[in-house]
Amino acid sequence: MLNEKSLSVSPDCSECPIRHRAVCARCETDELERLEEIKYYRKFEAGQTVIWSGDRMEFVGSVVSGIATLTQTMEDGRTQMVGLLLPSDFVGRPGRSSAAYDVVATTDLVMCCFRKAPFEEMMLRTPHIAQRLLEMTLDELDAAREWMLVLGRKTAREKIASLLSIIARRDASINQRDVEDRLTFDLPLTREAMADYLGLTLETVSRQVSALRKDGVIELEGKRHVTIPDIGRLLEEAGDDADGGVFA
Template sequence: MLNERSLSVSQECAECPIRHRAVCARCESDELERLEEIKYYRKFEAGQTVIWSGDRMDFVGSVVSGIATLTQTMEDGRTQMVGLLLPSDFVGRPGRSNAAYDVVATTDLVMCCFRKSPFEELMRQTPHIAQRLLEMTLDELDAAREWMLVLGRKTAREKIASLLSIIARRDASINMTTAHGNIVFDLPLTREAMADYLGLTLETVSRQISALRKDGVIELEGKRHVTVPDMSRLLEEAGDDADGGVFA
């Protein structure tokens, strides 16, 4: 199932776009050299499954570019997204041999992979990797808990506004695509993927996006390109405090 092509070019960690944010962020140059020995790149096309829940997983790795999702599926087919993986995010769990979730590339995706057992060995020896992984895992746990509030207590409209805020915020921390105060970004998810993220149906997602557009909270060009004229308004719609953060 994994018919990705190997990259012919090998890349230097020093020039890596996620060098200072990924699991290797804290590594010294000698530690980086050892990581470089066990790393390899893998490329996936949009729509491809990186790994199926339950499958043996002999690597861990970082998203270098593109977006992937982590999802759980019930026997009857209901699915819930439980993670949205952006560049620098970590995939896999050291010490676990089988994947716990489906990982799917939603855009073209490049991953920097490490063979699992050498990586685990390296973790034992270099505290910087484990330290950084702990930090990242704690951040993910906080994000998961924020998400739980969204899933459990917010209305459909608030859920959509929350998701848009999150994407805008994450996007801004990378691209800062803001023309004269406006926040502008592309939705990296289909309506169905948004529904799986938010615990809604795709029809409800569509209706609420239309409603937010009609009420002037967002503007749309095509189905995916979003402009937010007033970020604090969006945050208000999300049910969050309308102050603080990147967009004061």
């Protein structure tokens, strides 16, 4: 906790890399000015816990850069990841006083935080924020439901393929890369984190990743750098409808 850093200077909203995708996306200039007054940046290092489940939450905020995970843990230690937080994703629930999940930085992370009470008060007066938050929450709900199908009904191989295609899609969207390009990215998750996301053990993840590599569905350089020669093939392996533009 000691190596967490608060930045004294928060960059101007108008230059923010997530300006057009985050909870503030629809705000007008004057609304942004009021947001500037209650915002502050915080940095976390890879591996640090951002919020502990059950803790009192004094802020909500957006991921500016880096990746974090949302996880739930049972008393006996079994854990399930319930969300992957990428830049522009929102953290925290207005109207709730204590955190429901652990939030952990898996890479170095920068967050744009808003003090909770002022943010909630501002939400009531600023429909642009509430509207955008509703839209984002509906998207997250859809993603969670898609993930329920993955967890409940897919095989281990399909689960891995599903995770890779989701990361590939999000990566392409964030980096504005063309989908027709040869997709290539770094896995932001350890095998254990992948297992926690997919409801598998890390051994099974390792075996199935190797199998997909052996079958030519993916290519690996080192343990983490992935290339996808044929995205249609990967989507087929995921059990998704290959055509019909999940990527459109």
